Amino acid sequence: MSGKSVKVLLFGAAADLAGEREIEVNVGDDSSLDELWEAAIREYPRLSPMHGTLAFGINGEYAERNAKVSPGDEVAFLPPVSGG
Amino acid sequence: MSDSGSIISDTFSIVEEKIDVEAMISAAQRPDSGAINTFVGTTRVDESDGASVEYLEYEAYRPMADGKLSEIGAEIREKWDVRHVAITHRLGKVAPGEASVAIVVASPRRGPAFEASRYAIERIKEIVPIWKREVWSDGYVWVGSQVGTRGE
Numbered sequence: 001m002s003g004k005s006v007k008v009l010l011f012g013a014a015a016d017l018a019g020e021r022e023i024e025v026n027v028g029d030d031s032s033l034d035e036l037w038e039a040a041i042r043e044y045p046r047l048s049p050m051h052g053t054l055a056f057g058i059n060g061e062y063a064e065r066n067a068k069v070s071p072g073d074e075v076a077f078l079p080p081v082s083g084g
Numbered sequence: 085m086s087d088s089g090s091i092i093s094d095t096f097s098i099v100e101e102k103i104d105v106e107a108m109i110s111a112a113q114r115p116d117s118g119a120i121n122t123f124v125g126t127t128r129v130d131e132s133d134g135a136s137v138e139y140l141e142y143e144a145y146r147p148m149a150d151g152k153l154s155e156i157g158a159e160i161r162e163k164w165d166v167r168h169v170a171i172t173h174r175l176g177k178v179a180p181g182e183a184s185v186a187i188v189v190a191s192p193r194r195g196p197a198f199e200a201s202r203y204a205i206e207r208i209k210e211i212v213p214i215w216k217r218e219v220w221s222d223g224y225v226w227v228g229s230q231v232g233t234r235g236e
Contacts, residue, residue, distance in 0.1 A: 011145055012215030013229035053229065057213070060148040076145055076213075082228035083142065083149075083173060083214030084125045084185050084205055 003028050004071045006036060012079040014054065017046040027069065033058070034065045036075060053080050094161075096153035097172045098144055098214075103183045112168045117190040120168075121197035123205055125185040127178050135222040135234070142175045142184060145213040149173070152212040156204055160189070163203070164196035171204055173214060184216075 005024045015021045025040045033056045041048045056063050057076035069075060093111065105124055112120045127140045157169045168190035178184045187204045191197040208214075216227040223234035 009145065011143060011213065012217070013226035013231035016226060016231055050229070050231075057145065057148060060145075060151065062211075076148070078145065078213055079215060079226065079231075080228035081209065081211070081213055082216040082226070083144075083212050084209045084216075 006069055006071070006073060006075055008036070008040065009057075009074065009076045011076065012082075014047060014050055014077040014079050017050065018044040019046075020044075025075075031069055032066050033063060033069060033075070036069050037065075040077075047077070050077075050079065054078065055080075094157050094169045095172075096150060096157055096170070098146065098150055098153070099172060099174055100176045101174075103172050103174050103186045105183060105186050105188075108170050108172060108186055108188045112170060112188045112190040114167055114190055117167045117192055117197075119192070119194035119197040120188060120190045121194070121201040123185075123187040123201045124183045125205065126183050127180050129180045130218075133222070133235075135220045137180065138219050138221055139180065140178045140184065141217045141219060142173070142178065143215050143217075144173070144175055149213050153208070155211070156207045159207065160200045160203060164191065164200045165193075166191045166196055166200050169200065169204070171208070173208070173212070175214070 005026050008023050027036050027039050055078040129137045153171050170188045173185045187201050189197045189200045218225045225232035225234050
């Protein structure tokens with residue numbers, strides 16, 4: 001398994017809890033968003049309570065948790081939106 | 085039910101300055117429309133535990149948020165006979181009573197204008213990646229996540 005580093009953008013409460021707006025997460029080849037999330041909370045355990053409410057984005061569109069992450073993708077951790 | 089015979093003038097904007105609601109209404113005035121409905125969301129000062137909200141601060145995931153505003157416009161054009169849809173959302177610090185979002189819909193008749201305007205604000209609160217932080221006199225809260233420093 002060679003693995004790879006994926007850029008993750010954090011917003012709102014997620015950025016607040018992690019103390020970062022952008023992180024790099026190392027995941028194995030052919031990983032899903034769920035696997036990327038598990039790797040992310042090992043490094044940023046304060047994000048862990050957000051698991052149930054967080055949505056994910058890949059390249060600017062909402063993505064399911066089982067979606068695959070490819071090298072060069074822009075992943076986003078999206079807390080419940082609260083615009084308006 | 086889009087009006088394919090004319091040029092679509094819809095606008096979807098995310099801005100960091102005061103929203104010019106009057107300009108949005110002027111841009112919606114058209115001879116084919118007998119109704120313009122305007123919704124303006126403003127920042128409200130809530131109070132609890134002897135503290136109050138001092139201001140709100142918004143952030144967005146761009147350009148995804150811009151794309152989602154356009155999607156809402158397209159959904160509206162599918163559902164109603166409207167001739168102009170404009171949505172502007174403000175980011176950054178917004179003082180009490182100021183507009184954080186404005187929606188202007190023009191339609192030949194008032195029914196669709198009212199309904200589409202209501203639909204737009206509800207969809208914004210569902211799908212547009214924008215987040216609001218309430219800054220209180222005793223801490224802050226990320227609305228929707230209940231993460232912050234109040235009560236710590």
